[in-house]
Amino acid sequence: MFLHELLEVLQVYQTANIPTRINITDIEMDSRKVEKGSLFVCIKGFQSDGHDFALEAEKRGAYAVVAEQHIKTNLPVIYVPSTVKALALLADYFYGHPSHDLNIIGITGTNGKTTLTYLLNSIFKAHGHRTAVIGTIDMTIINERYPLSNTTPDALFLHKHLKMMKEKQIQTVLMEVSSHALHLGRVFGIEFDTVIFTNLTQDHLDYHLNMNDYAYAKSLLFSQLGNNYKQRKTAIINVDDRYADVMMQATGFPVVPYGLSDEAFVRAKNIELGANDSFFEALTLHSKFQVHSKMTGKFNIYNMLAAIATSECYDIPSETVKNALEQSNGVPGRVESVKAGQSFAVIVDYAHTPDSLENVLESITEIKKCKIITVVGCGGDRDRTKRPKMADVAMKYSDYTFFTSDNPRTEDPKAILKDMTGHLSGDRFRVITDRKEAIKQAIWSAEKDDIILIAGKGHETYQDINGQRHHFDDREIAKAYIEDRLKE
Numbered sequence: 001m002f003l004h005e006l007l008e009v010l011q012v013y014q015t016a017n018i019p020t021r022i023n024i025t026d027i028e029m030d031s032r033k034v035e036k037g038s039l040f041v042c043i044k045g046f047q048s049d050g051h052d053f054a055l056e057a058e059k060r061g062a063y064a065v066v067a068e069q070h071i072k073t074n075l076p077v078i079y080v081p082s083t084v085k086a087l088a089l090l091a092d093y094f095y096g097h098p099s100h101d102l103n104i105i106g107i108t109g110t111n112g113k114t115t116l117t118y119l120l121n122s123i124f125k126a127h128g129h130r131t132a133v134i135g136t137i138d139m140t141i142i143n144e145r146y147p148l149s150n151t152t153p154d155a156l157f158l159h160k161h162l163k164m165m166k167e168k169q170i171q172t173v174l175m176e177v178s179s180h181a182l183h184l185g186r187v188f189g190i191e192f193d194t195v196i197f198t199n200l201t202q203d204h205l206d207y208h209l210n211m212n213d214y215a216y217a218k219s220l221l222f223s224q225l226g227n228n229y230k231q232r233k234t235a236i237i238n239v240d241d242r243y244a245d246v247m248m249q250a251t252g253f254p255v256v257p258y259g260l261s262d263e264a265f266v267r268a269k270n271i272e273l274g275a276n277d278s279f280f281e282a283l284t285l286h287s288k289f290q291v292h293s294k295m296t297g298k299f300n301i302y303n304m305l306a307a308i309a310t311s312e313c314y315d316i317p318s319e320t321v322k323n324a325l326e327q328s329n330g331v332p333g334r335v336e337s338v339k340a341g342q343s344f345a346v347i348v349d350y351a352h353t354p355d356s357l358e359n360v361l362e363s364i365t366e367i368k369k370c371k372i373i374t375v376v377g378c379g380g381d382r383d384r385t386k387r388p389k390m391a392d393v394a395m396k397y398s399d400y401t402f403f404t405s406d407n408p409r410t411e412d413p414k415a416i417l418k419d420m421t422g423h424l425s426g427d428r429f430r431v432i433t434d435r436k437e438a439i440k441q442a443i444w445s446a447e448k449d450d451i452i453l454i455a456g457k458g459h460e461t462y463q464d465i466n467g468q469r470h471h472f473d474d475r476e477i478a479k480a481y482i483e484d485r486l487k488e
């Protein structure tokens with residue numbers, strides 16, 4: 001592809017010093033991946049600055065560089081105001097606008113994104129679509145799984161893999177869109193067809209200045225839905241959330257409000273929440289049907305309503321939606337039971353925010369027969385202000401809590417635990433830094449009909465300590481200790 005085409009994409013017309021007939025064979029944002037013929041885009045990061053690697057890119061054979069500040073190199077340099085946006089636009093063009101030919105459903109919100117991608121994936125598959133999922137657990141293209149290091153990968157990765165999906169005749173892509181991704185322009189240039197807002201509660205206040213700043217980042221998904229009103233696009237919004245209006249105001253496209261209040265176009269009535277299942281009657285503008293799901297918790301009713309609202313926009317028959325929801329076994333690491341024949345329940349859940357922890361504990365409280373024992377920690381290098389709040393939530397609902405490490409990352413685990421528990425007193429909790437030991441003690445302390453909640457790491461199969469990932473799976477560890485105890 002000639003450089004002049006890419007310059008047009010960036011609307012850079014003063015090209016006197018740039019030989020425009022250079023043939024660009026690849027676009028890279030990481031100097032270590034540059035090969036002969038690449039266009040290297042310098043991105044300012046949190047650890048390093050891509051502008052410092054232009055020389056390395058040149059040595060590796062780059063043909064040109066895109067930068068937002070002055071750099072020294074013998075290569076032609078295209079200066080732009082934002083290299084992040086330039087990267088997204090270039091990638092979109094270079095890979096042939098793949099998002100235009102795919103049905104892309106973007107989901108944002110503090111909690112429920114992964115769950116919703118799974119529910120929608122089941123529904124769209126049942127409707128006969130070839131699907132792909134991009135999110136926290138991995139990227140799945142039909143049945144092939146690819147690990148990801150971010151919930152929402154960078155723009156270069158996204159446009160490249162959307163092209164791959166198009167080549168594999170994927171029709172529908174279900175994609176989690178994190179607030180970091182929106183703020184850092186990772187989804188810039190992606191043509192979404194449907195966008196969904198689940199909810200907004202506290203998280204990531206290490207990154208966003210405050211809740212309004214966080215809400216603004218989320219609203220970008222709605223404002224970036226486009227402005228070609230001839231296209232069929234929809235925003236599906238949880239109308240019960242206090243930030244619903246922020247999302248609604250950000251788009252001019254039709255909004256389908258869902259929730260439990262009367263304003264919702266897609267609602268649930270006669271909700272019954274069981275220990276391992278739930279029942280409700282779904283009411284939409286066009287249909288009414290009953291759902292008996294294997295998932296429980298009021299928050300999962302919201303997730304199912306969002307899935308129903310979305311399906312209706314695609315005219316998926318309610319029978320298909322009902323069957324897919326009823327057959328869904330939920331999501332790995334989300335309210336996942338660990339069973340090895342013990343007389344008490346063990347639930348592993350990914351709740352890592354005050355609100356999700358409260359939701360899951362509230363649901364467990366509704367079904368409890370005896371004590372609730374919680375094992376929970378907070379991740380390092382993340383929002384510190386959520387730590388005491390999560391501890392308070394754990395104490396509010398649990399008879400006994402083991403506070404322990406999550407992923408300490410580069411922080412001292414003891415300092416994280418001090419942030420969580422420094423203000424607590426009494427004898428209803430213990431601090432055990434070693435997560436394995438905390439799980440062991442929780443399992444050995446449980447009595448018949450108690451419920452143990454192991455929160456925070458869900459599906460994760462590692463623990464990040466000082467940048468080193470060690471194999472660690474709450475479900476495996478819990479199961480092993482239950483089996484040990486049963487042998488006694």
Ligand SMILES: CC(=O)N[C@H]1[C@@H](OP(=O)(O)OP(=O)(O)OC[C@H]2O[C@@H](n3ccc(=O)[nH]c3=O)[C@H](O)[C@@H]2O)O[C@H](CO)[C@@H](O)[C@@H]1O[C@H](C)C(=O)N[C@@H](C)C(=O)N[C@H](CCC(=O)O)C(=O)O
Nearest residue numbers: 029030031043045046047048050053150151152154178180
């Ligand atoms: C804070 C943040 O989002 N950081 C992301 C960022 O990394 P960074 O800014 O540290 O990058 P950097 O190492 O400084 O590098 C800057 C530039 O220099 C380039 N470089 C660097 C070294 C070199 O030798 N040559 C070179 O060219 C890099 O390729 C890059 O273009 O860019 C990386 C590549 O895209 C991301 O993987 C990384 O996410 C890190 C791992 C992360 O933890 N992010 C979290 C906060 C995050 O994004 N989370 C959300 C989910 C949140 C949620 O909703 O729960 C997510 O979407 O994952």
Ligand SMILES: Nc1ncnc2c1ncn2[C@@H]1O[C@H](COP(=O)(O)OP(=O)(O)OP(=O)(O)O)[C@@H](O)[C@H]1O
Nearest residue numbers: 110111112113114115136299334349350351356360
């Ligand atoms: N709609 C919801 N509202 C509130 N809490 C929820 C909702 N759905 C799930 N949860 C809780 O939040 C946890 C995380 O759910 P899920 O993984 O679906 O969210 P997510 O938005 O993908 O999170 P992340 O930002 O980490 O990717 C679950 O384990 C559950 O405890």
Ligand SMILES: N[C@H](CCC[C@H](N)C(=O)O)C(=O)O
Nearest residue numbers: 352378379382406407456457
């Ligand atoms: N996507 C979230 C995941 C948090 C999971 C929790 N186990 C932790 O490590 O803090 C984040 O990066 O903040």
Ligand SMILES: [Mg+2]
Nearest residue numbers: 113114136176
């Ligand atoms: Mg997720």
